[in-house]
Amino acid sequence: MTIHLPNSAGELKAYEPRAEPLTFDTGAPLASRVVFSAAHVVADPLADTTPDSPAAVDWDATLAFRRHLWSHGLGVAEAMDTAQRGMGLDWAGAAELIRRSSAEAKSVGGRIAVGVGTDQIAPGASLDQVRGAYEEQLAVAEEAGAQVILMASRALAAAASGPEEYAEVYGHLLRQATEPVVLHWLGPMFDPALEGYWGSSDLDAATDTFVEIIKAHSDKVDGIKVSLLEAQREIDIRRRLPNGVRCYTGDDFNYPELIAGDDRGFSHALLGIFDPLGPLAAKAVRTLDTGDVQGFRELLDPTVELSRHLFQAPTRFYKTGVVFLAWLSGHQDHFAMVGGLQSARSLPHFARAYELADQLGLFPKPELAEARMKNLLALYGVTS
Template sequence: MKIILPDETGRKTDYHLIGTPAPTGTLGRNPARIVYSAAHVVANPYTANAPSGPGAIDWDRTMEFRRYLAGLGLGIAEAMDTAQRGMGLDWPMALELIRRTKAELPDADVVNGCGTDHLDPAGVRDVDAVIRAYLEQVEAIQAVGGRIILMASRALVRVAKGSEDYLRVYREVLSACDEPVVLHWLGEAFDPALAGYWGTNSFDQALETVLEMIGQNVSKVDGIKISLLDKEKEIRMRRLLPAGVKMYTGDDFNYPELIEGDEQGFSHALLGVFDPLAPLAAYAVSKLGEGDNAAFHAALDPTVPLARVIFKAPTQYYKTGVVFLAWLNGFQDHFIMLGGAQSMRPLPYFTEIFRLADGCGLFRNPELAVRRMKSLLSLYGAD
């Protein structure tokens, strides 16, 4: 099968699809690693809302994708940045998403994003307002029986005067949580508004604060997801965590190595890239559980170049690549996103993702993927 693809200069060349499907699998109970896929949402393209206004979700297709993930044995990280939280998905819609996922999949392993995004950071005057905002979302999520992943707060980074403010906020918020939570250390590559989180731009000082916070609240912490795209920092922190506190990799550049681990430990996974890689991730981790590390790497290592393109700078727009692949694979009937985010990447980004996804065997229906890629090229005048 062939398609004509332009390069970054507009020169068109024939691309012949490999067409070899990747291996797929399902994670059983008690897998070798806990695996959460941070899941995207499907926008409703028929809404009258302007792209810059409140978003609208196609609930049927959004829930269908969550059933698909759960059917693979994967956990779901709900209402996180992959779902465009803070970039099209506001708090009322996020809470509705959390409610629907809980009702649809009551027995699935789901962690739900809890933050302060209903606040306008520019209008926040003190740390008390941040605490109240966190507690409002904690209460709402727990009221529907949801587990919590405690997201970083843009408002907190604006008003905190130092590490003591962070320690106080997390202490008070964690005390209100009924179950141990997953913490989320989101780097500024994913959200520039979080630069200086933990009261410093120094990783060493930030690490000291985070470890102190976890040590003060260890019974309330299941683990921490670190999204800094730096494997050495993650490994260093992983080795310093208190016993029983898990590391969940959020490194979409180095996940095979970090999940496999070393003689001193390993990372579980909570990854946005495991939305498009879901069946391959389930297969790879099942092989890791069988002790077949070679098969684990044979499955996941070839996907790293694709992940590095999807998450290339500016990294916060990686959701565009995730939804693009969902469209090519037939999980939705259109390539429209909340806030018009489908326009946040240039055409060469999409053509490179197409090539690399085919090389990894990710197209469930190559004919459909080619047909939809041709329609995108036509839109750009590049058919």
Template sequence: MTALLLPRSDGSLAEHTVSAPREWPKPTGALRSRVVYAAAHVVPRVLGENVPGAPADVDWDATLAYRRALWDYGLGVAEAMDTAQRGMGVDWEQAAELIRRSAAEARAEGGRIAAGAGTDHLTEWTDVDAVLAAYREQFEVVAGSGARVIVMASRALAKLARSAEDYARVYGALLDEADEPVILHWLGPMFDPALRGYWGSEDVPTATKTFLEIIRARPEKVDGVKVSLLDAEHEVALRRELPEGVRLYTGDDFNYPELIVGSADGHSDALLGIFAAIYPAASAAIQALDREDPAAALSTLEDTKELGRHIFQAPTYYYKTGIAFLSWLNGQQPGFSMAGGLHAGRSVPHLAEVFRLADRAGLLVDPDAAVERMRGFLAVNGVGR
């Protein structure tokens, strides 16, 4: 097999022999035992001005092709979330276009889709009523596209809310007005520091109490909750407290194998950024659960866990860089670049470890092509010269 020298974090080079490609069968029908969404990234146009401070210039063909690959493996697409650099290079105007295009593609492909409604187009953070109006505007776009609404956490609300009651008022109004059940999203400060103290408190048990009160007041309006706090014990405890019929979509990109496979006590469904990187393995695991083989499902997901933890290591904000890098290695985007210049968010040794761990997990679709790209990347960055 092909070997190449990869840099390590200490500056040394170590030989890595690439494994043979692994076969990942696609499902022959809908996945049944879990509802799973992959939060997909956007592919920038190679010759676009995708530099810091500039609006994203999206390669629509490649971006939508990536979503078709997710649907082919039976996963749903969570659109225009933080993985798509929402508010981090992709503004609301572009996100709205992304939602409309992806929802139309989902209808054509028969794929499941949910999409984020937030407040990131709000230019003046005046008061909580302005936040509610901004949410309503984005709700209309998402619901109008045919996608399920994901209520994204709002930086503006985190800044302006003075108490838990302000959160209850905003979310209560949105749930009352929703025509279909929505997904509520609790994104922790490790993903976005501007969301510290969401639900009115930096104390997680206190914030959880408010969160549950909002859900219990209108459970029929809540399809599920996505929780991204990277705390498995908290997630399991919260899952037990949810009203019947309300799903917990894990957003824990560290502990997803055991949370999704679960136990006699229950399991989590999934809405994960890491699934955009490991979707063939994620599909295989859910297929194993559909066959009532939890051991095989857990083993498959555990094989990807080290990769997931590496991609999402602190500063977690830059996890998207690893996902885009793996997409490029697998030929799903023509160049390794990201909107807003975010491809500079990780070091060369970090990305070399993404290559190494993806290969170990069997997630390099064409190892020879991936090696060629990796060698080019290393050469451009002066490694081995």
């Protein structure tokens, strides 16, 4: 069966989908790396909402997707930017997501870490208000029994006048945290409001501040999540971490080499691309668990082209591609998104994502993915 897909030049090109998917066993727990998939939320397509309305979430489908990730041995990073925090999912929705997903994790024995931020307040808030907002969310996460990820804060970026105020706010929060947390550095390519985080737009200066905060509170830092899309900078930061503090790569461009590591260390993973790649990523890490670095790279390196496509600029709209692939894969019955974000990418972008994912064998039922892709093409007036 042939499908005609539009390319970036607006031309239709014939594509022959693969007939058989890859198969994945759930297998043993992952051993050599701690691996989290940041997970998307499934919108309620029947809710009468607008892009400015509070998110309407299909809780059954959302939790079912998390069970899918846990079944393959992955941890779930919950209520992060992949779940559209700050791009459709407000704090009230995120708090409910944290409570529900944490309870679900306990019921199935899944690992979960949840995002704690300040998105209940607007930029223009004082540093005291920023601290209070973080404290409110920290209490919700700890009450739910989840590991905490201290997310980068738009409000703190707007309120802080320099690195000293970042050190003061983070020091205050780390002293309060019951258990070691993950610190999160999200670059401005993911959220332009985070430009100049850690008190400087000079990444070398910002890195120094970040590392000094970690060193001052290393007993309260389980690890760091770095999402700057610069492999060498992540490696440099990783080598400066105190003993016992993990680096979780958030680099959706260079993750295979960073997870594989070198003779001076490696990164664990907390990645949005592992939402669509979950079973394949788990298989690759199990291969790495045996010491087979080449086999790991042979499985994961071919996925980078898809990841770079989904995360192309404007990078913050990668969530659209992630949910698109979940729909094609049969994890949800529709391609509606919180905040109407399904409109954030073009038809040629979707077509290329479908082609790359199909070539990797990611679709459990290729015929379903093909039928849904054809339905989308028809919606855009492509019927050939």
